[in-house]
Amino acid sequence: MVLVLGLFLALPIFMALWVSLLDWNGQSNPFTGGEAEFVGLDNYRDLLTQDGLDRTLFATSMRNNAFYVLLTVPLATAAGLGLAMIVNQRLLKARGALRTGFYFPSVTSSIAVSTVFLFLFQGSGAINSLLSWVGVKGPNWLNDPRGVVWAVLGGLGLVDPDHPSAFLAAHDFLGLPFSEWLAGPSVALLTMIFMATWTTSGTFMLIFLAALQNIPRELEEAAALDGVNRRQLLRHVTLPAIRPVLFLVLTLALIGSWQVFDMVYVMGQGSPANTTLTPAYLSYKSAFDNAEFGQGAAIAFILFALILVFVGLQRWLLRERTPKEAKHA
Template sequence: MVIVLGLFLVLPILMALWVSLLHWDGQSNPFSGQAKFVGLDNYKALLVDDGLDRTLFATSLRNNAYYVLLTVPVQTVLALGLAIIVNQRLLRARSALRTAFFFPSVTSSIAVSTIFLFLFQGSGAVNTALSWIGVKGPNWFNDPRGVLSMLLGGLGLVDTGHPTGLLADHSFLGLSWFEWLAGPSVAMCTIILLAVWTTSGTFMLIFLAALQDIPRELEEAAAIEGVNRRQMLRYVTLPALRPVLFLVLTLGLISTWQVFDQVYVMSQGAPGNTTLTPAFLSYSSAFDDADFGQGAAIAFILLALILIMTGAQRYLMRERTPRNRRSR
């Protein structure tokens, strides 16, 4: 096992780390000295130096951050709710419901993405259904506007065309605060809906297995004490699900920061780079622009970001034991 992991995991990671320090076009052998060694220049271009590379990378981080902030909580809550529903012992057709809820998770992501393209076209089924209730739906995959900026602009709080003040005068990684706080685009919201629909079923099964592992005696004792359903969920079910909840959140966090398939099939970063993600930018830099060094650097920055956020999540969800008071 150590040999297999070393050969197919550790060694490729070390090779990619070396490539991230080179200016390599993919045509020569990067380990023969033919590629130019540039050190940390690829990382500086993404994080420090003003230019298009840093702007695109910051844009991809902003888009992916909103994707994570919306997708992970929604899919977790939805998966837990579905698991609680299908775990009811008196519910009829439980097996059929489990299959129906889980079915999107086993469907090809490419096929589902293609279906969503047809559904959310300007004249697609979603806009047709909205028209029945008098709502004119947007041109989903061609609308680059951020939903938060649209909301603030509709309320008259911000001039979205010419933002002023702190939002326009301050910036981070080459993007103004207004661009950071504009929210996910309408196109990105569509991809978020797709992600929630396709992943909730998998996490539902994980929660369902954990719910069935909770001792019935614990629930019966709580019922005897007169707790209601909300109290049962808060004081009995959720504490028992803490390790599984951490697992689901960790898996969701990692997968959402690595989103690629849906972006590649549905938008490739369009419109206006509002669906661009670090994973797709890494692929585009390497295979479209023939800059494999920068593509590898993006991948390692993304890896560091995922490790930091996973560690922070583990710290926040750790078991907290009460401290013993010192006896006087």
């Protein structure tokens, strides 16, 4: 087992780390000199500190993915937990059929689901047709680059999306103005967030369901005798009892959300206006479209480090607290 993991996991990671320090076009052996030039940390500097198109695209992909994570992780987790609590009810009829129906999107090919969503969310697709029945004119979902935060605030007359404040326009992070960081996910990205929530909540439902069925019935009966309502039962009994499983689901959702690639590839490849571009797709594009394998590997390792930081932070937040820590929290 150690040999297999070392050969097919550890060794490729170290090889990719070496590639991230090279200027390599993928046409030669990167480990024998040749056409691969050692550039040290230049690939990382181009992405993080050097002004230019590379940093702008990387910052844009990070902004998009950050909004994707902030919305997809809590929505998919909450949906999975809610579905698990529904199908866990002992008096519910057709529980088996409901479990199958809720889980079905999770076992369907993501490419097939993405293709279906392309048809559903076209300007003249089924979603806009349904909205027209209630007098709502839907947007051109997958071709709308507007940030929803600015669009909503602009619709309310609170801001002018086309002319952000001087402070937001003059200050930037990773070369991207604050106004673009705060614009919110684009309408096109919201479509992908909805799809991701729909396809992953079924898997999380099964994980939560197994955890809920392991909660001793005596705990729920004792809580019922104490007169707690459903909200109190969820907060003080259910969630503490499934804390390890909750950490697992949040970790899986967090890692999967930062690595989103397939739906981006199928549903627009970063368009419109790079508002659906993600680091995972940018890494692929840099390496296989632009023949900059060193930069593609550098993006992958920055993403890897970012995931480790967020998983560590999440583990700290969900750790078991002593009574003294819980009181201060």
